[in-house]
Amino acid sequence: xxxxxxxxxxxxxxxxxxxxxxxxxxxxxxxxxxxxxxxxxxxxxxxxxxxxxxxxxxxxxxxxxxxxxxxxxxxxxxxxxxxxxxxxxxxxxxxxxxxxxxxxxxxxxxxxxxxxxxxxxxxxxxxxxxxxxxxxxxxxxxxxxxxxxxxxxxxxxxxxxxxxxxxxxxxxxxxxxxxxxxxxxxxxxxxxxxxxxxxxxxxxxxxxxxxxxxxxxxxxxxxxxxxxxxxxxxxxxxxxxxxxxxxxxxxxxxxxxxxxxxxxxxxxxxxxxxxxxxxxxxxxxxxxxxxxxxxxxxxxxxxxxxxxxxxxxxxxxxxxxxxxxxxxxxxxxxxxxxxxxxxxxxxxxxxxxxxxxxxxxxxxxxxxxxxxxxxxxxxxxxxxxxxxxxxxxxxxxxxxxxxxxxxxxxxxxxxxxxxxxxxxxxxxxxxxxxxxxxxxxxxxxxxxxxxxxxxxxxxxxxxxxxxxxxxxxxxxxxxxxxxxxxxxxxxxxx
Amino acid sequence: xxxxxxxxxxxxxxxxxxxxxxxxxxxxxxxxxxxxxxxxxxxxxxxxxxxxxxxxxxxxxxxxxxxxxxxxxxxxxxxxxxxxxxxxxxxxxxxxxxxxxxxxxxxxxxxxxxxxxxxxxxxxxxxxxxxxxxxxxxxxxxxxxxxxxxxxxxxxxxxxxxxxxxxxxxxxxxxxxxxxxxxxxxxxxxxxxxxxxxxxxxxxxxxxxxxxxxxxxxxxxxxxxxxxxx
Numbered sequence: 001x002x003x004x005x006x007x008x009x010x011x012x013x014x015x016x017x018x019x020x021x022x023x024x025x026x027x028x029x030x031x032x033x034x035x036x037x038x039x040x041x042x043x044x045x046x047x048x049x050x051x052x053x054x055x056x057x058x059x060x061x062x063x064x065x066x067x068x069x070x071x072x073x074x075x076x077x078x079x080x081x082x083x084x085x086x087x088x089x090x091x092x093x094x095x096x097x098x099x100x101x102x103x104x105x106x107x108x109x110x111x112x113x114x115x116x117x118x119x120x121x122x123x124x125x126x127x128x129x130x131x132x133x134x135x136x137x138x139x140x141x142x143x144x145x146x147x148x149x150x151x152x153x154x155x156x157x158x159x160x161x162x163x164x165x166x167x168x169x170x171x172x173x174x175x176x177x178x179x180x181x182x183x184x185x186x187x188x189x190x191x192x193x194x195x196x197x198x199x200x201x202x203x204x205x206x207x208x209x210x211x212x213x214x215x216x217x218x219x220x221x222x223x224x225x226x227x228x229x230x231x232x233x234x235x236x237x238x239x240x241x242x243x244x245x246x247x248x249x250x251x252x253x254x255x256x257x258x259x260x261x262x263x264x265x266x267x268x269x270x271x272x273x274x275x276x277x278x279x280x281x282x283x284x285x286x287x288x289x290x291x292x293x294x295x296x297x298x299x300x301x302x303x304x305x306x307x308x309x310x311x312x313x314x315x316x317x318x319x320x321x322x323x324x325x326x327x328x329x330x331x332x333x334x335x336x337x338x339x340x341x342x343x344x345x346x347x348x349x350x351x352x353x354x355x356x357x358x359x360x361x362x363x364x365x366x367x368x369x370x371x372x373x374x375x376x377x378x379x380x381x382x383x384x385x386x387x388x389x390x391x392x393x394x395x396x397x398x399x400x401x402x403x404x405x406x407x408x409x410x411x412x413x414x415x416x417x418x419x420x421x422x423x424x425x426x427x428x429x430x431x432x433x434x435x436x437x438x439x440x441x442x443x444x445x446x447x448x449x450x451x452x453x454x455x456x457x458x459x460x461x462x463x464x465x466x467x468x469x470x471x472x473x474x475x476x477x478x479x480x481x482x483x484x485x486x487x488x489x490x491x492x493x494x
Numbered sequence: 495x496x497x498x499x500x501x502x503x504x505x506x507x508x509x510x511x512x513x514x515x516x517x518x519x520x521x522x523x524x525x526x527x528x529x530x531x532x533x534x535x536x537x538x539x540x541x542x543x544x545x546x547x548x549x550x551x552x553x554x555x556x557x558x559x560x561x562x563x564x565x566x567x568x569x570x571x572x573x574x575x576x577x578x579x580x581x582x583x584x585x586x587x588x589x590x591x592x593x594x595x596x597x598x599x600x601x602x603x604x605x606x607x608x609x610x611x612x613x614x615x616x617x618x619x620x621x622x623x624x625x626x627x628x629x630x631x632x633x634x635x636x637x638x639x640x641x642x643x644x645x646x647x648x649x650x651x652x653x654x655x656x657x658x659x660x661x662x663x664x665x666x667x668x669x670x671x672x673x674x675x676x677x678x679x680x681x682x683x684x685x686x687x688x689x690x691x692x693x694x695x696x697x698x699x700x701x702x703x704x705x706x707x708x709x710x711x712x713x714x715x716x717x718x719x720x721x722x723x724x
Binding site: 343488 | 542543544545546563566567569571573574575576577578579580581582590591593594595623643
């Protein structure tokens with residue numbers, strides 16, 4: 001056991017490649033600090049807020065209720081996103097270690113996950129500011145124990161759930177939907193099961209033996225998670241989690257249609273297949289559909305509806321999300337067989353054009369899908385049109401050009417919802433200027449009352465760039481040849 | 495067919511390949527042998543324009559491989575798993591390669607009919623994706639894909655590794671046949687026996703340099719074994 005932990009820390013330590021990817025790490029760290037700050041703030045003000053909304057006596061009760069609600073939502077989300085602990089033990093499966101011993105390792109290790117400690121940023125300030133001064137010491141100790149043990153217990157229940165989730169999409173839905181429905185009913189106060197449970201828990205917390213309830217629940221959760229993971233510890237199971245995709249016959253209608261457009265269309269069809277057959281990229285596609293409705297958040301609120309930056313930024317996101325997400329990784333999607341593409345009888349020109357048209361296709365579908373926003377006013381349609389031209393004119397060229405500077409292998413077969421493998425800060429930063437340009441043009445022009453001119457500039461830039469397409473493609477081809485060796489070398493690195 | 499002129503490749507100041515001149519004639523079947531780190535894969539990657547030489551150039555039919563993409567029309571290569579699209583089934587992959595060479599479904603099926611017996615049919619025609627195949631079967635898919643387009647130049651890196659004995663025998667025969675039909679073959683291998691049996695010419699690399707360049711004769715295997723201290 002000791003040895004396993006040593007190996008784990010060794011691995012973590014050796015993974016810290018200094019210099020490389022440091023930008024992304026800093027970016028992630030800043031993001032985390034930001035959220036941590038918000039959480040801490042919430043912790044400090046929560047006591048006061050609860051007192052104001054529910055009255056002095058109800059504070060602890062409501063806090064407990066919110067904690068339970070959080071845990072409820074948490075189980076579902078964690079079950080979806082957490083990676084299965086088995087994969088960490090694969091190299092040890094054949095060694096002289098008993099399987100039972102081995103499985104304790106990832107389970108214990110999972111307690112170290114940061115997700116288990118974020119809530120404390122809220123809980124601890126609340127605890128010291130509000131709970132301790134107002135309650136007896138016994139209740140204080142018991143309440144904190146319950147909070148900690150319950151949090152850890154959800155960590156383990158999530159593992160048990162994960163086992164169901166890796167079976168199929170429908171079982172996932174079958175678990176998530178009722179869970180979400182119940183959470184919704186509770187939050188909207190149709191039902192009050194968590195309120196009842198909270199009263200019960202607080203009653204227990206006043207008893208000297210109250211500390212036991214949390215400990216028992218935690219142990220129980222651990223046993224359940226242990227059993228769930230034990231039943232799956234065989235090499236083939238470990239390897240094949242997430243890999244059971246159904247094979248559809250390639251001649252489905254869209255792909256067959258694309259095939260009619262010569263080699264470029266054929267390459268596009270193949271690439272769509274690539275995106276569709278991997279969980280991670282499939283999520284990118286599905287997200288593009290969901291984000292079509294992103295605009296509803298803004299257009300339905302008077303506060304945002306008339307703001308210039310919203311009017312441009314929202315369509316930029318709803319229509320462009322596919323092109324932006326896909327374009328961020330443009331060549332990296334195929335990094336595992338980049339050598340193959342380089343040596344096949346594929347004209348690099350066709351290859352680049354396929355990517356170019358794929359982004360245009362995605363954006364066009366996005367444009368058609370967001371026509372319904374005209375309901376909120378015809379001017380939105382005109383803005384959408386201008387942004388659409390900008391998106392198809394400028395964005396593909398821009399992203400393909402900078403895509404040649406991405407040389408990080410992206411291994412799509414390791415599929416998880418929150419997977420950042422192969423991502424660096426570079427890709428996030430790329431999207432900033434390209435989004436900023438149209439927003440700035442429009443906002444400045446709108447400020448002078450010339451919003452039509454602003455639209456004209458945005459759309460005009462796009463149309464001009466579209467007309468220069470052949471020139472751009474030639475240029476991108478040159479750029480590709482210049483960078484291909486570096487890209488190929490990077491993509492080969494596991 | 496292939497001509498290396500003053501070819502050098504450096505990695506971090508260390509010269510890993512240094513070949514003043516080497517010519518692969520049309521119709522030859524050249525076996526590249528050498529120990530690990532001798533520069534075999536580096537040489538093949540340079541021929542395929544996958545890495546950039548530090549100096550010199552590779553000419554394919556008289557044109558620099560980095561200058562023009564035309565060599566891709568008549569060249570087929572399989573170096574490693576980076577050449578497989580692993581989320582496709584074997585059949586889809588072969589159709590993809592075939593399509594790039596203007597072969598339709600029926601052509602690919604006719605080809606597979608001719609190459610029957612190399613790969614188990616339930617895998618070849620099944621719905622298992624390449625990434626779920628065993629290493630040996632992955633290599634088989636790769637080999638089938640390069641034979642498919644009846645290329646004028648065939649480049650293979652260690653094709654025998656991971657293959658079962660009967661498939662190895664099959665491949666020796668098949669490459670010989672392709673060579674007799676006019677395909678120029680460039681392959682690297684550790685397997686002296688197969689290379690000696692197969693090749694018309696053998697080039698021995700050591701620390702990036704050509705130390706022997708011999709035509710096949712009866713004593714070839716003896717000489718090779720002597721070199722490798724077998």
